[in-house]
Amino acid sequence: MGKPTGFMEYERSSNKGISPKIRIKNFNEFHTPLSDEERKCQAARCMDCGVPFCQSGILIGGMTSGCPLNNVIPEWNDLLYTGNDEQALMRLFxxxxxxxxxxxVCPAPCEAACTNGINGDPVAIKENEDAIIENGYEKGYVKANPPKVRTGKKIAIIGSGPSGLAAADQLNKRGHSITVFERSDRVGGLLRYGIPNMKLEKHVIDRRIDIMKEEGVEFITGANVGDNVKASEILKNYDRVILACGASNPRDINVSGRKSKGIxxxxxxxxxxxxxxxxxDFEDKAYINAKDKNVLVIGGGDTGNDCVGSAxxxxxxxxxxxxxxxxxxxQRSDDNPWPQWPKVLKTDYGQEEAIAVFGKDPRVYQTTVKEFIADKNGNVCKAKIVKLESKLNPDTKRYSMVEVKGSEVEIEADLVLIAAGFLGTQEYVAKAFGIELNERTNVTTKKDQYQTNVEKVFVAGDMHRGQSLVVWAIREGREAAKAVDIHLMGYSNLA
Structure with missing residues (x-):
């Protein structure tokens, strides 16, 4: 796959990023792609490793190893290296x-499982993938291809995030008539409003939605099913329903002063x-503005980093x-070997920008908020934070993070952003369709299945598995689509 000796001849090279102090002047994507020849060299680094863990998509130690979509990465790296651009795209699709x-936006678990990464740098799989699709758009390979035959079956998909869009795309290709209901004013769900523009410019979403519309998928925005659109009407008018509403309940920080303004x-x-x-373009001023404020972000991960970069x-x-x-x-510890996801320090774009602007990493580890302090007008102005340490609970025999006594300090905070993750499905949607939730407030299904307790209703994405990655959401959407297709037709030719 690729060039047999490529991994020895070529060093890993990534798309060049605009320097932090320049890129923070706007909300545009900020990486410059490699040239075609440089990209071929990166594809050539994909070795004929025999067992390509990069495409495995399995859980090891509760962490994803390899691509959850089982992308056949060595094949399209080989096609990219040999200049077969259109075939590479078709294999990727x-x-x-x-x-x-x-x-x-994917954190690239494929690269973490790349065999090259055992003793060196992994193949630039994520950037190679992006190069293949962007080349496909540029050369006109990506275009509408409506199904030639319609089945007469109607399917409603509630939610237009990555799982809903994937399910819609698959089922439309099968010939079913698809309507996607989105409660926001624009299509895209998490992709649209949960990921900032500098990571995913929104014209990229619009470009894809336009193709799906040409292929016959109908999108209805401002349609909040369970609120201004009745679930009973959806069930009556459609043969099957897929719920893809995400894990939309944000986890709160319940401490004194939480009701202060500015949180x-x-x-x-x-x-x-x-x-x-x-x-x-921000002219309406209708956004939460961090200008000249002391911003406190509570929580790490991608969302916390996005808040840092936006502020x-x-x-x-x-x-x-x-x-x-x-x-x-x-570096990897001994108890975190390849091909597990590497539990190592990652300094993302937002932290890089904070270091460039303020001279230090914004992250403070083993620390949480104990209290918010408001001024006389009720606006948050300070936060009392406390250090944490790991201690064994003698009752549960498990370690947990507990406060270090006497470690409290106050810091200035005019704007507080809680990025502590999500807890699961919003209750009103579940009640509207009469579906059952489990103890994690995810929709209940049989193991590795997508049908709910309501016969016509299926589920996909974060609403099914809990907060997860975009790549997992796409996989869930594809698998839910196949389950619906089999339920409707008795068989399926969907992958």
């Missing part, structure tokens, strides 16, 4: 409906920014990011 999304969930903050950007772009006075867990090591 066999397993992934939206490589333009995953090629931008927001990260998802609301990021949504306000993207919506204002798209509506008016810096709007001119925050300072940014502090709290992480409950200890600082990860810079």
């Amino acid at each position: 066999k397993t992934n409906n939206f490589p333009e999304f995953t090629g931008r 927001y969930f990260a998802v609301d903050y990021l949504t306000s920014i993207t919506k204002s950007l798209l509506d008016s 810096i772009r709007h001119g925050a006075k300072s940014v502090v990011q709290l992480e409950m867990m200890p600082k990860p090591p810079e």
